[in-house]
Amino acid sequence: xxxxxxxxxxxxxxxxxxxxxxxxxxxxxxxxxxxxxxxxxxxxxxxxxxxxxxxxxxxxxxxxxxxxxxxxxxxxxxxxxxxxxxxxxxxxxxxxxxxxxxxxxxxxxxxxxxxxxxxxxxxxxxxxxxxxxxxxxxxxxxxxxxxxxxxxxxxxxxxxxxxxxxxxxxxxxxxxxxxxxxxxxxxxxxxxxxxxxxxxxxxxxxxxxxxxxxxxxxxxxxxxxxxxxxxxxxxxxxxxxxxxxxxxxxxxxxxxxxxxxxxxxxxxxxxxxxxxxxxxxxxxxxxxxxxxxxxxxxxxxxxxxxxxxxxxxxxxxxxxxxxxxxxxxxxxxxxxxxxxxxxxxxxxxxxxxxxxxxxxxxxxxxxxxxxxxxxxxxxxxxxxxxxxxxxxxxxxxxxxxxxxxxxxxxxxxxxxxxxxxxxxxxxxxx
Amino acid sequence: xxxxxxxxxxxxxxxxxxxxxxxxxxxxxxxxxxxxxxxxxxxxxxxxxxxxxxxxxxxxxxxxxxxxxxxxxxxxxxxxxxxxxxxxxxxxxxxxxxxxxxxxxxxxxxxxxxxxxxxxxxxxxxxxxxxxxxxxxxxxxxxxxxxxxxxxxxxxxxxxxxxxxxxxxxxxxxxxxxxxxxxxxxxxxxxxxxxxxxxxxxxxxxxxxxxxxxxxxxxxxxxxxxxxxxxxxxxxxxxxxxxxxxxxxxxxxxxxxxxxxxxxxxxxxxxxxxxxxxxxxxxxxxxxxxxxxxxxxxxxxxxxxxxxxxxxxxxxxxxxxxxx
Numbered sequence: 080x081x082x083x084x085x086x087x088x089x090x091x092x093x094x095x096x097x098x099x100x101x102x103x104x105x106x107x108x109x110x111x112x113x114x115x116x117x118x119x120x121x122x123x124x125x126x127x128x129x130x131x132x133x134x135x136x137x138x139x140x141x142x143x144x145x146x147x148x149x150x151x152x153x154x155x156x157x158x159x160x161x162x163x164x165x166x167x168x169x170x171x172x173x174x175x176x177x178x179x180x181x182x183x184x185x186x187x188x189x190x191x192x193x194x195x196x197x198x199x200x201x202x203x204x205x206x207x208x209x210x211x212x213x214x215x216x217x218x219x220x221x222x223x224x225x226x227x228x229x230x231x232x233x234x235x236x237x238x239x240x241x242x243x244x245x246x247x248x249x250x251x252x253x254x255x256x257x258x259x260x261x262x263x264x265x266x267x268x269x270x271x272x273x274x275x276x277x278x279x280x281x282x283x284x285x286x287x288x289x290x291x292x293x294x295x296x297x298x299x300x301x302x303x304x305x306x307x308x309x310x311x312x313x314x315x316x317x318x319x320x321x322x323x324x325x326x327x328x329x330x331x332x333x334x335x336x337x338x339x340x341x342x343x344x345x346x347x348x349x350x351x352x353x354x355x356x357x358x359x360x361x362x363x364x365x366x367x368x369x370x371x372x373x374x375x376x377x378x379x380x381x382x383x384x385x386x387x388x389x390x391x392x393x394x395x396x397x398x399x400x401x402x403x404x405x406x407x408x409x410x411x412x413x414x415x416x417x418x419x420x421x422x423x424x425x426x427x428x429x430x431x432x433x434x435x436x437x438x439x440x441x442x443x444x445x446x447x448x449x450x451x452x453x454x455x456x457x458x459x460x461x462x463x464x465x466x467x468x469x470x471x472x473x474x475x476x477x478x479x480x481x482x483x484x485x486x487x488x489x490x491x492x493x494x495x496x497x498x499x500x501x502x503x504x505x506x507x508x509x
Numbered sequence: 510x511x512x513x514x515x516x517x518x519x520x521x522x523x524x525x526x527x528x529x530x531x532x533x534x535x536x537x538x539x540x541x542x543x544x545x546x547x548x549x550x551x552x553x554x555x556x557x558x559x560x561x562x563x564x565x566x567x568x569x570x571x572x573x574x575x576x577x578x579x580x581x582x583x584x585x586x587x588x589x590x591x592x593x594x595x596x597x598x599x600x601x602x603x604x605x606x607x608x609x610x611x612x613x614x615x616x617x618x619x620x621x622x623x624x625x626x627x628x629x630x631x632x633x634x635x636x637x638x639x640x641x642x643x644x645x646x647x648x649x650x651x652x653x654x655x656x657x658x659x660x661x662x663x664x665x666x667x668x669x670x671x672x673x674x675x676x677x678x679x680x681x682x683x684x685x686x687x688x689x690x691x692x693x694x695x696x697x698x699x700x701x702x703x704x705x706x707x708x709x710x711x712x713x714x715x716x717x718x719x720x721x722x723x724x725x726x727x728x729x730x731x732x733x734x735x736x737x738x739x740x741x742x743x744x745x746x747x748x749x750x751x752x753x754x755x756x757x758x759x760x761x762x763x764x765x766x767x768x769x770x771x772x773x774x775x776x777x778x779x780x781x782x783x784x785x786x787x788x789x790x791x792x793x794x795x796x797x798x799x800x801x802x803x804x805x806x807x808x809x810x811x812x813x814x815x816x817x818x819x820x821x822x823x824x825x826x827x828x829x830x831x832x833x
Contacts, residue, residue, distance in 0.1 A: 344613065347606065347673070348626075349580065350578045350606050351626065351630045352602075508581065508582045
């Protein structure tokens with residue numbers, strides 16, 4: 080008796096495409112996404128953008144810049160990137176423009192090598208204290224990215240030990256000379272020859288590594304974004320989780336259309352003065368308002384329980400909330416119009432929404448992902464919505480700075496709705 | 510219930526419209542793939558008339574109704590309502606449709622359902638409130654007005670379904686098997702509602718596969734089979750045209766099928782679902798039929814003599830039961 084039961088279940092599963100998709104495609108899709116992000120794709124390890132400002136232009140600072148530029152894990156930006164071919168005409172970053180760029184989210188970290196760095200590039204404790212006339216490299220960071228500053232700080236020390244080995248040796252000998260009573264002329268000559276040889280080997284690319292390492296360069300870190308936030312990741316997760324569940328709500332709400340088609344209510348409505356376009360616009364409006372209300376409740380909760388600073392960001396929240404709600408509502412309408420049954424809608428929406436949420440940054444920040452994955456995220460509503468909310472709540476940017484996110488979300492919403500309307504023609508007439 | 514409160518039909522400015530049939534269907538054709546659902550149907554609905562569409566499931570009744578309300582685009586033919594093409598807003602306003610399905614919002618109350626469909630038809634304000642009140646009264650649902658539609662009994666849902674179809678006070682009402690799945694008491698209640706509607710001058714098309722409903726409610730009946738009207742007229746006319754003054758004999762025999770077939774053919778009868786059917790002028794002829802059957806070696810199991818009705822007409826014309 081067991082065999083017929085198993086056989087019946089297998090045949091039923093084989094004919095239920097929605098269940099098949101949920102059983103096999105969704106796990107494989109998720110495994111692939113997570114494996115790509117965290118797994119063995121070493122060739123696509125995420126590279127960190129770092130803005131570099133060399134105010135010193137000393138031999139030591141140039142060595143350090145070259146050392147950082149040689150790091151595979153870093154993308155060193157010395158001037159703003161431009162999509163136009165006249166990119167080379169853009170001026171190099173200054174300390175101020177670098178700080179502004181970090182605040183705007185162009186890069187998570189900026190390094191400022193100040194004037195005087197080359198005089199004493201190697202830190203010897205009190206020498207780096209600015210109060211005592213010391214000079215430190217400034218590391219400006221966006222505290223929403225907890226990984227990039229740590230990574231850059233570590234690579235900075237590595238670069239110092241490898242690229243500035245001759246400088247380090249020179250500095251060490253200078254200090255030894257100062258505190259030991261002085262070298263003889265012969266000693267000075269031999270030491271200079273050794274340092275020159277080391278520098279030549281490094282320039283030739285034949286240096287063996289860190290033979291002259293001693294001490295570290297002084298770095299002073301400062302968060303330029305989010306430094307005053309009481310609960311730094313709450314705004315990110317409020318947006319990230321909020322958008323993911325908006326997508327589920329929107330597709331479920333749009334699924335009412337399928338219920339109405341099945342019950343005959345849709346036919347009855349369309350036999351009145353209501354046209355399909357009017358009906359769909361009505362449902363889109365409702366679903367948009369529902370999604371916006373859901374977002375509002377979520378952010379109010381985050382504000383009251385997790386101290387998210389909602390009330391000083393009301394205009395930005397309203398703009399981003401409405402645009403996001405519109406885009407997800409249109410997405411739900413498209414899914415509902417594509418499907419013929421609730422079961423199909425359930426399977427398709429789960430598959431798409433979880434995938435979009437994983438790639439688009441609703442499950443973990445996109446800056447953790449490989450570059451290709453980060454670019455793929457731009458094809459999701461999640462990424463644009465999260466970026467917009469981050470601009471509002473994290474970077475405190477004015478509303479006019481939201482235009483890329485607002486533009487994309489509105490355009491996506493309009494396109495999805497137009498496609499949904501076209502597909503919905505199948506309900507209009509038999 | 511206040512059946513007399515149905516308002517008068519809105520006046521039409523054009524005298525030609527007043528002369529038009531409330532509903533006219535001309536040579537309507539509709540295919541679904543290889544299936545010909547409607548095959549050249551023509552009919553007229555006269556003012557104040559109730560026209561029954563009688564036919565088995567799958568005969569094409571619902572497709573015809575859905576073509577009239579614009580939910581099906583016919584391949585050929587035309588439909589006009591008071592002279593207006595069916596797709597126009599004038600036609601839509603004049604048409605009310607009670608679909609076979611319970612096309613309601615289950616989580617809305619009776620009152621909210623009626624108000625929603627009223628708004629879809631362009632009603633608002635006091636006009637909407639009056640219509641909702643009238644429909645609740647008409648459907649005897651005033652005391653359940655605040656109940657969710659999903660919590661109503663089957664009969665009440667049917668009544669609410671009907672009320673939602675006439676919320677905008679249409680002059681032509683299309684009812685697609687409105688009594689499906691209801692108990693006899695609810696069915697009786699629905700008949701009263703329809704009669705009240707007729708009493709207020711509405712013209713009605715009523716589809717059913719229940720012969721007794723068509724006989725009770727309809728002035729005329731169009732019998733539909735395989736997408737075609739195979740007979741049309743009043744009950745008496747249909748019966749007379751088919752059987753004249755003859756009666757109908759239905760008999761079941763035990764015996765070899767070939768012998769039964771030969772015997773039936775010899776007496777100009779027909780076999781319908783295993784029963785031998787004859788029409789006879791005089792009941793005394795039954796004795797002769799039975800004698801001949803006995804001589805042929807057939808054993809009589811039961812025999813019925815009956816006055817022909819619409820079901821007899823349908824059986825006679827199609828060779829099939831209405832409820833097939």
